[in-house]
Amino acid sequence: xxxxxxxxxxxxxxxxxxxxxxxxxxxxxxxxxxxxxxxxxxxxxxxxxxxxxxxxxxxxxxxxxxxxxxxxxxxxxxxxxxxxxxxxxxxxxxxxxxxxxxxxxx
Amino acid sequence: xxxxxxxxxxxxxxxxxxxxxxxxxxxxxxxxxxxxxxxxxxxxxxxxxxxxxxxxxxxxxxxxxxxxxxxxxxxxxxxxxxxxxxxxxxxxxxxxxxxxxxxxxxxxxxxxxxxxxxxxxxxxxxxxxxxxxxxxxxxxxxxxxxxxxxxxxxxxxxxxxxxxxxxxxxxxxxxxxxxxxxxxxxxxxxxxxxxxxxxxxxxxxxxxxxxxxxxxxxxxxxxxxxxxxxxxxxxxxxxxxxxxxxxx
Numbered sequence: 596x597x598x599x600x601x602x603x604x605x606x607x608x609x610x611x612x613x614x615x616x617x618x619x620x621x622x623x624x625x626x627x628x629x630x631x632x633x634x635x636x637x638x639x640x641x642x643x644x645x646x647x648x649x650x651x652x653x654x655x656x657x658x659x660x661x662x663x664x665x666x667x668x669x670x671x672x673x674x675x676x677x678x679x680x681x682x683x684x685x686x687x688x689x690x691x692x693x694x695x696x697x698x699x700x701x
Numbered sequence: 702x703x704x705x706x707x708x709x710x711x712x713x714x715x716x717x718x719x720x721x722x723x724x725x726x727x728x729x730x731x732x733x734x735x736x737x738x739x740x741x742x743x744x745x746x747x748x749x750x751x752x753x754x755x756x757x758x759x760x761x762x763x764x765x766x767x768x769x770x771x772x773x774x775x776x777x778x779x780x781x782x783x784x785x786x787x788x789x790x791x792x793x794x795x796x797x798x799x800x801x802x803x804x805x806x807x808x809x810x811x812x813x814x815x816x817x818x819x820x821x822x823x824x825x826x827x828x829x830x831x832x833x834x835x836x837x838x839x840x841x842x843x844x845x846x847x848x849x850x851x852x853x854x855x856x857x858x859x860x861x862x863x864x865x866x867x868x869x870x871x872x873x874x875x876x877x878x879x880x881x882x883x884x885x886x887x888x889x890x891x892x893x894x895x896x897x898x899x900x901x902x903x904x905x906x907x908x909x910x911x912x913x914x915x916x917x918x919x920x921x922x923x924x925x926x927x928x929x930x931x932x933x934x935x936x937x938x939x940x941x942x943x944x945x946x947x948x949x
Binding site: 598599600603604606607610618620622623631632633669670672694696698699700701 | 702703704707710711715724726727728729762773775776780803
């Protein structure tokens with residue numbers, strides 16, 4: 596199974612079990628970002644997750660936003676590596692920049 | 702994302718057919734596009750359809766700005782495949798590494814003493830003669846073909862079929878001398894130097910590999926290089942062109 600296929604598959608399984616599920620996808624990268632666009636992370640409302648959107652630098656923040664998305668159903672576009680005042684901001688050690696789209700699986 | 706759309710995306714990914722998932726990053730509206738079929742709640746107009754085609758040709762995801770916000774176009778490519786001719790020792794670590802790298806692996810070997818489930822658990826085995834197997838498996842531009850038997854009876858017919866296919870990678874195990882003799886035989890069979898240049902022989906990147914697993918690493922590295930390097934190069938060229946435009 597390809598990476599993304601495995602992640603989508605796991606998301607479908609969790610959803611089938613009645614869990615709340617969110618999907619995060621890298622939608623834009625600049626500079627030396629660790630994972631290409633299309634890279635995915637799926638998470639369940641019990642905290643389980645598969646896949647990655649970076650080398651491990653921003654997964655914590657993405658999971659936090661994913662849990663919020665599961666609760667309120669609002670999709671989110673997160674930017675990492677850019678300096679701004681958003682509270683969830685965490686850095687990418689590699690100096691790259693990435694945008695991550697987070698959505699609830701309905 | 703709607704679970705129905707997610708399942709359709711999964712099915713598209715498994716079917717090996719071209720598909721694209723388009724997402725509005727503001728509203729979260731999405732559609733899955735397969736050929737002329739569109740499923741989902743995001744309308745796909747001519748501009749978006751053209752962007753999808755472009756992303757497809759480049760084999761690369763893309764973002765486009767529209768009046769309704771930014772769209773992300775995610776390409777679902779047919780699965781990568783690796784056809785390994787020769788159920789030999791090197792094929793054992795190679796099959797596992799290729800599977801980990803995301804390839805669907807088929808091992809072709811009519812010799813059942815080599816190709817059996819005991820030696821290759823969890824790997825698809827094909828016991829046909831290599832040329833028949835190649836005709837059955839129809840290698841495409843997402844397929845890598847690797848011959849490992851050292852036996853011209855088995856390797857040559859597989860390579861001949863490989864050269865007639867769109868396979869993105871063709872590699873043959875054997876020393877420089879073995880490869881020169883192989884090319885002589887293929888020449889006699891009617892292949893040109895230019896056609897034979899597609900064959901990577903001796904196979905693999907030069908990393909001083911000795912053990913079967915190390916040789917598998919060098920093969921896997923070369924296959925990856927052939928798959929990815931042109932895309933990386935095109936990316937760098939586009940970035941340079943953009944920078945030139947901006948400077949003018």
